[in-house]
Structure formats: C-alpha cells, structure tokens
Amino acid sequence: MSGEEFVPLSLTPILIGTFAAIACALPGNFLLLRRQALIGDAISHVVLPGIVVAFLLTGAISAWPMMLGAAGASVVAVILIEAIRRLGRIEPGAAMGVVFTTMFAGGVLLLEQTDTSNVHLDVEHALYGNLESLIWLDAVGWSSLLDAQALAHLPVELPRIAATLVCVAMFIGVFWRALKISTFDEGFARTMGIRVNALGMALVIVAAIAAVAAFDAVGSIIVIAMFICPPAAARMMTNRLEAQVAWSIVFATISAVVGYVLAGYGPLWLGAFDAVSAAGMIATVSGIILALAAKFGPCRSRTGAPMTA
Amino acid sequence: MVYEALTLQLGYNATLVAIGATLLGISAGVTGTFLFLRKRALVSDAVSHATLPGVCLAFLLMAALGGDGRDLIGLLLGSALSAGIGLWCLNWLTRNTRLAEDAAIGAVLSVFFGFGVVLLTVIQTLGIGKQAGLEGFLLGSTAGMLWEDAVIIAGGGMATLMLILLLRRPMILVAFDAEYAAAQGISVSRVDMMMMGLVMAVTVVGLKIVGLILIVALLIIPAVTARFWTERSEYVVLLAGLSGGLAAYLGAALSATAPNLPTGPIIVLMSFALFALSLFFAPNRGVLAAVMRHIRFQRRVHLRQGLLALAQSQPIYEKLTLRLLRRAGFVRPDGVATEAGRARAAKALRDEKRWEIVRADQTHEAAAALYDGLREIETVMTKDQIAEIDRRIGAPSEVLA
Structure with a gap:
C-alpha cells in the first residue's frame, strides 16, 4: 500500500474513526462503572429527531445547526427521562426505553414527512454513518501532511472530532480525582464536598457531546459500540481505573484501525470488489475484542463481589 | 378516510395488517409487562437488535441455495436464531463475567447490529439487495406487503397470544414475586427463559410491521402505561395488553390512510400518547392526582392551623389560611370568627x-x-376512649382569686 493511495483515501477515515472511538470510550469507562452504560444507546437514538428538526429549521445540511439540534435533543431526552422516572416512579431502564424509542419514532416520522430527496439525510445514514466518504482529495502522499494548502482541505470532520476528543480528555483529566471518587464511593465523595449530582450530569453531557460529534462523522452504531465494548473489555483486564482507561483507549484504537482496514480491504483480499460498512465492521471488531477479553481476561470474574448483582 | 381506516374498510391487506398489528400489540404489551415487572425491560432492546444478522444470513443462505431470498418464514427463522444467540451471549456475559446487565445489553446490541450492518452491505454489493428490501426490517414496512406475509404476521401474533395464555400463571407469579415463586417450587430460571422466548417471538413477528429498532417500544411503553392505573399484577398485564393492542390497531389503521405515514413510528407514537395520558391523568399514581393530593393536604394544614389560631385568638396573616377560613364560613370578611368558626x-x-x-x-x-x-x-380512638380522655382533661373550672 503506497502513500499516494493510503494518505488521501484511508488516512483520514482511520484517524476520524480512531478519534471518535477514543472520545466515546473515555467517558464510557465511567458510565460503565456507574451502571449508566445505556446512556450512549439512548443518546444515539434521540439525536435523530434533533438533526431532523435542525434541518427543518435551517433547510440545509450544515454541521453546526445539526450539532446544536442533536445536542438539544439529548438534553431534552435526559430531562424527559429524569422527569418520567421521578413523576411516574418508574425504574430508569424503562423510563429510558419510553423516551428514546418515542423520540426516535418522532424523528423517523418527521423525516418521512419532509422532502429530503435533494439532500443526503436518511435513517440509514444516521445509523451507519459515512466513514468511507471522508476522504482527503487534496493529498498526494505522505508529503501532503506538511503541505499547508492540502491541509486546508482536510475533511472538516477531522478537526472537529479531534477538538471534541481534546475537550473530553481535558474534562476527564481535570476532574479525574472527583470522578474516580464519586464513581466508586458516592457517599464519601459527598462528605469531601464534591458536588456529586452536578458532576454526574456533567459526565452525561460530556458523553452526549462526544456522541453527537462522533455521530456526525461515523453514525450511531460506532457510538453505542464504543461507549460500551472497549471499556467493558478493559474492565476484564484490570482492577485499577487508570489501567482500565488505558486499556480502553488501546482497544478503541485497535477496533477502529482493524475494523476500517478489514472493511476496506478485507473483501478485496477475499476476491470481492466492494468494501463493506466500516462502521459495522468497527463495531464487530470491538465485539470480538470483548469476547476474547471475557473469555481470557485476567480480571474477568466477579471476585469478592456478591453474585446476585 | 380516517373513519374508513378505523373501521377496516381500506382493502384486504390493510385490514389484515391492522388485525395482525393488533394481535402483536396485545402480545407485546402482555410480554413486556413480565419484562418490566422483572426490571429487565431493556433486554428486549438487545434481543431485537440481535435479529439483524440472522435476517441477513438467512437471506444470503436462501439466495445461495437458489431460492427466493425474500421468503418471510425463512427470514423470520433466521432472525429468531440470531436473537437466540444474542440472548445467550447476554446471559453468558452477565453470569460469567463481572459486567452488569446494562453493559452486556449494550455490548450485544451494538455488536450484533454492527455485524448485521456489515452483512447488509455485503448483500448490497452482491447486487441482490435492491429487491430484497431488507432495510424494511429496520423500521418496518407494511406498504405493499404481500398477502402471504400478512397472513404469517396475523398467524404469528395469534400463536404468540395463545402461548401467553398458556404460560400466564407461572409468569405472573414470577414477575410479581420471584422469591415466593421459587418457594412454591417454580423454577424461576425456566420461567425467565420462557419469558425471553416470548420476547423473541414478539420481536420476530413484529420485525415486518414495526421494525427491529422500534419493537422495543411496543414491549416497554404499554407495560409502563398500565402500571399507572393499578397496583395488581393481573390487571397490569390485562391493561398492558389492552393499551398495546389499541395503540397498534390505531397506528396500523392510521398509517394506511396516507403514503408517508410509516407504520412502526406511528404505532410507537400512539402508544406514547396513551402513556402520556396515563402519566398525567391516572388516578393515584398520575401527576394530576399527585398535584390534587398536594393541594388538598395543603388546605387541610392551613385550615387546621387557622382554627387553632382562632381558638387562641392569635392574629392570622397568611392569605391562603384566611381565604380558606372565609370560604368555609368560619370567619367574616373582616377576619372576626363566626359562631361556627x-x-x-x-x-x-x-x-x-x-x-x-x-x-x-x-x-x-x-x-x-x-x-x-x-x-x-375520632378515626383512631373509640367514643369510650375519648370520653375517658375528656375526663382526664376535665371541665373548665373557676379561676380562684
């Protein structure tokens, strides 16, 4: 594989996929430990109505209104879930199920009712994303990485997801101690003066930001898979949070790179001509990693924990 | 148009779809109640997403064998098989590893769905996907459904309902109180397995109508809706079946009236409308009832405090208290107590x-x-007891100088 071919066609999708995977896996670690793993699932469903409403309001496919719409929809969803849970005294899982399915159904209905024939907006796109199309046409080889003019034409998703990754990493880094303590021992965290509820809400919002940014680039499957699979696999490898986060980053990176390569080049090796869905393949690879970790990981079993959990 | 749709006069297929959807809605509502009461509502989300690879593999297999890849029975069998595998993975992950159930649900859901999407693109690149219409399984599509398919769905809904009728007793018992059921000699794990089997059946039958992404709504929303109206598990089950059936029937009928109304989302929105009505207007557990209760309580407190203040001739400044006392005829508008007051x-x-x-x-x-x-x-003491207490308090006595 030469640089002339690799850099324009594969480098940017791989980088975008990797950044998106890591941006989701980082908050995913904490969500997993706090038993809120399905927040990612819920968010990735509710962004659809947000995006459709943003499109209806602006009449164009442009990134910022859609991101805002998606973020707004996730906030609405979180508030609705909380409201239904409290008002109706319903268990959180069911409240979540009520909200995200309804919002998704509303999004689909809106989408069907509007004329989107001249723009690229449909449910499939929202689900699978379009990682393969994020190519860097101005690149001619590795040398383009130093060429300011070519760099100016990078797909806009790349800097956006990179910025999101930096924000997420900074949030985790700054609040590391507070997050760690409040995740493992909420009561102790409260006595230390950590504002546990605000922190939990902030974590969900950061997760939503990561999900929305990743969703824009790679579709919702990767978002759900990356929120859960790499942290879950990492959890089987270690008992220490620092190591778990590190493992999850490694697993997310492997999933993204191997998944993309398998999707893009695997069929060619098998003699077929067309690539398969990269988003789906990345999710599949992360699943295989999780399966291996669950089978052979050194800390896979619940040692010392009650078996009834 | 809407009236014709609701009275099933929009053609044979639309009628059959509406009947099938209603049966499916009832089965889903009832099955979902068991899940909901066991606090495992979101397991169905994993099961439904796990059907996708099975549908695709069944299509590929049937196409490879030279048959018609669209044969609905074959596709549904494939979906049931992969949903079963997904469920097994889910149970294995929760039982044998340290992962909690929600993480296992998310993992199974995303990985199976991702793999299904890979297979979908494989089918597309083979150039046989266009006429397959497998995308219809994601969100359901009843438009242009074949007569045989409609019969299969109506039959499947009926069969699931029969199965539920047969299994209802142990399932209600386990859903209501698993420990008690176990003490009665019922194998809870086996009942759980039957419940999951029913969830799979509902999912598979519902694939064509509602689609695999939204079928979970049919399992969760009616159960949650029904829970607002009653505290008895039998009634929850019945009401959930009723509201699920009603939502599915209304949704299927309405979606037949216009070309741009996809069946699945309409059914889900119908069921959410029923849910929202229940959330606000249900007696006892509803929001409106809670607000009324609060207001009534507030009034009693104010009235009581107002009367005590009157008795001790303390001035009352609180506006609400004064208003309540005035309205009850205990004080005159100028704040002086009446005889009754x-x-x-x-x-x-x-x-x-x-x-x-x-x-x-x-x-x-x-x-x-x-x-x-x-x-x-008077509500906690008998007349005699009160008389005894009054004797101890004694009557007003003269103040000696």
Whole structure:
C-alpha cells in the first residue's frame, strides 16, 4: 500500500474513526462503572429527531445547526427521562426505553414527512454513518501532511472530532480525582464536598457531546459500540481505573484501525470488489475484542463481589 | 378516510395488517409487562437488535441455495436464531463475567447490529439487495406487503397470544414475586427463559410491521402505561395488553390512510400518547392526582392551623389560611370568627389537647404513632376512649382569686 493511495483515501477515515472511538470510550469507562452504560444507546437514538428538526429549521445540511439540534435533543431526552422516572416512579431502564424509542419514532416520522430527496439525510445514514466518504482529495502522499494548502482541505470532520476528543480528555483529566471518587464511593465523595449530582450530569453531557460529534462523522452504531465494548473489555483486564482507561483507549484504537482496514480491504483480499460498512465492521471488531477479553481476561470474574448483582 | 381506516374498510391487506398489528400489540404489551415487572425491560432492546444478522444470513443462505431470498418464514427463522444467540451471549456475559446487565445489553446490541450492518452491505454489493428490501426490517414496512406475509404476521401474533395464555400463571407469579415463586417450587430460571422466548417471538413477528429498532417500544411503553392505573399484577398485564393492542390497531389503521405515514413510528407514537395520558391523568399514581393530593393536604394544614389560631385568638396573616377560613364560613370578611368558626376552633383546640394526652400515654402508643397534626382523633380512638380522655382533661373550672 503506497502513500499516494493510503494518505488521501484511508488516512483520514482511520484517524476520524480512531478519534471518535477514543472520545466515546473515555467517558464510557465511567458510565460503565456507574451502571449508566445505556446512556450512549439512548443518546444515539434521540439525536435523530434533533438533526431532523435542525434541518427543518435551517433547510440545509450544515454541521453546526445539526450539532446544536442533536445536542438539544439529548438534553431534552435526559430531562424527559429524569422527569418520567421521578413523576411516574418508574425504574430508569424503562423510563429510558419510553423516551428514546418515542423520540426516535418522532424523528423517523418527521423525516418521512419532509422532502429530503435533494439532500443526503436518511435513517440509514444516521445509523451507519459515512466513514468511507471522508476522504482527503487534496493529498498526494505522505508529503501532503506538511503541505499547508492540502491541509486546508482536510475533511472538516477531522478537526472537529479531534477538538471534541481534546475537550473530553481535558474534562476527564481535570476532574479525574472527583470522578474516580464519586464513581466508586458516592457517599464519601459527598462528605469531601464534591458536588456529586452536578458532576454526574456533567459526565452525561460530556458523553452526549462526544456522541453527537462522533455521530456526525461515523453514525450511531460506532457510538453505542464504543461507549460500551472497549471499556467493558478493559474492565476484564484490570482492577485499577487508570489501567482500565488505558486499556480502553488501546482497544478503541485497535477496533477502529482493524475494523476500517478489514472493511476496506478485507473483501478485496477475499476476491470481492466492494468494501463493506466500516462502521459495522468497527463495531464487530470491538465485539470480538470483548469476547476474547471475557473469555481470557485476567480480571474477568466477579471476585469478592456478591453474585446476585 | 380516517373513519374508513378505523373501521377496516381500506382493502384486504390493510385490514389484515391492522388485525395482525393488533394481535402483536396485545402480545407485546402482555410480554413486556413480565419484562418490566422483572426490571429487565431493556433486554428486549438487545434481543431485537440481535435479529439483524440472522435476517441477513438467512437471506444470503436462501439466495445461495437458489431460492427466493425474500421468503418471510425463512427470514423470520433466521432472525429468531440470531436473537437466540444474542440472548445467550447476554446471559453468558452477565453470569460469567463481572459486567452488569446494562453493559452486556449494550455490548450485544451494538455488536450484533454492527455485524448485521456489515452483512447488509455485503448483500448490497452482491447486487441482490435492491429487491430484497431488507432495510424494511429496520423500521418496518407494511406498504405493499404481500398477502402471504400478512397472513404469517396475523398467524404469528395469534400463536404468540395463545402461548401467553398458556404460560400466564407461572409468569405472573414470577414477575410479581420471584422469591415466593421459587418457594412454591417454580423454577424461576425456566420461567425467565420462557419469558425471553416470548420476547423473541414478539420481536420476530413484529420485525415486518414495526421494525427491529422500534419493537422495543411496543414491549416497554404499554407495560409502563398500565402500571399507572393499578397496583395488581393481573390487571397490569390485562391493561398492558389492552393499551398495546389499541395503540397498534390505531397506528396500523392510521398509517394506511396516507403514503408517508410509516407504520412502526406511528404505532410507537400512539402508544406514547396513551402513556402520556396515563402519566398525567391516572388516578393515584398520575401527576394530576399527585398535584390534587398536594393541594388538598395543603388546605387541610392551613385550615387546621387557622382554627387553632382562632381558638387562641392569635392574629392570622397568611392569605391562603384566611381565604380558606372565609370560604368555609368560619370567619367574616373582616377576619372576626363566626359562631361556627368559634365552635370548630374550640373543637380543634380540644382535639389538640386530647392528642397531647394520647401521646403522653404509653398504653396508646400505637394510636399516638398515627398523629400527624391533621388526623381526626375520632378515626383512631373509640367514643369510650375519648370520653375517658375528656375526663382526664376535665371541665373548665373557676379561676380562684
């Protein structure tokens, strides 16, 4: 594989996929430990109505209104879930199920009712994303990485997801101690003066930001898979949070790179001509990693924990 | 148009789809109740997403064998198989690893769905996907459904319902109180397995109508809706079936009236409308009932405090208290107590004193625990007891100089 071919066609999708995977896996670690793993699932469903409403309001496919719409929809969803849970005294899982399915159904209905024939907006796109199309046409080889003019034409998703990754990493880094303590021992965290509820809400919002940014680039499957699979696999490898986060980053990176390569080049090796869905393949690879970790990981079993959990 | 749709006069297929959807809605509502009461509502989300690879593999297999890849029975069998595998993975992950159930649900859901999407793109690149219409399984599509397919769905809905009728007793018992059921000699794990089998059946039958992404709504929303109306598990089951069936019927009928109304989302939105109605208007558990309860409580507190203040001739400044006293005819508009007001105030004060005696007396411990400042003493003590207390309080006596 030469640089002339690799850099324009594969480098940017791989980088975008990797950044998106890591941006989701980082908050995913904490969500997993706090038993809120399905927040990612819920968010990735509710962004659809947000995006459709943003499109209806602006009449164009442009990134910022859609991101805002998606973020707004996730906030609405979180508030609705909380409201239904409290008002109706319903268990959180069911409240979540009520909200995200309804919002998704509303999004689909809106989408069907509007004329989107001249723009690229449909449910499939929202689900699978379009990682393969994020190519860097101005690149001619590795040398383009130093060429300011070519760099100016990078797909806009790349800097956006990179910025999101930096924000997420900074949030985790700054609040590391507070997050760690409040995740493992909420009561102790409260006595230390950590504002546990605000922190939990902030974590969900950061997760939503990561999900929305990743969703824009790679579709919702990767978002759900990356929120859960790499942290879950990492959890089987270690008992220490620092190591778990590190493992999850490694697993997310492997999933993204191997998944993309398998999707893009695997069929060619098998003699077929067309690539398969990269988003789906990345999710599949992360699943295989999780399966291996669950089978052979050194800390896979619940040692010392009650078996009834 | 809407009237014709609701009375099933829009053609044979639309009628069959509506009937099938109704049966499916009832089965889904009932099955979902068991899941909901077991607090495992979101397991169905994993099961439904896990059907996708099975559908695709079944299509590929049938196409490879030279048959028609669209044969619905084959596709549904494939989906059931992969949903079963997904469920097994889910159970294995929760039982044998340290992952909690929600993480296992998310993992199974995303990985199976991702793999299914890979297979979908494989089918597309093979150039046989266009006519397959497998995308219809994601969101359901009843438009242009074949007569045979409609029969299969109506039959499947009927069969699932029959199965539920057969299995209802142990499932209600386990859903309501698993420990008690186990003590009665019912194998909880086997009942759980049957429940999951029903979830799979509902999912598979619902694939064509509602689609695999939204079928979970049919399992969760009716159960949650029904829970608002009653505290008895049998009634929850019945009401969930009813609301699920109603939502599915309305949704399927309405979606037949216009080309741009996809069946699945309409059914889901219908069921959410029923849910929202219940959330606000259900007696006892509904929001409106809670607000009314709060207002009634507030009024009782204000009235009580107002009467006590009247009895001790303290001035009342609180506007709500004054308004309530005025409306009850206890004070005149200028704030002076009426005859009735003085009588009630005196009784309130005496009741307060009676309670004081009751609470100071060890033998009335149980009754004293019920004191909250509002309860009428007549509701917890007998006439004789009250008379005894009054004797202890004594009558007003002359003040000696």
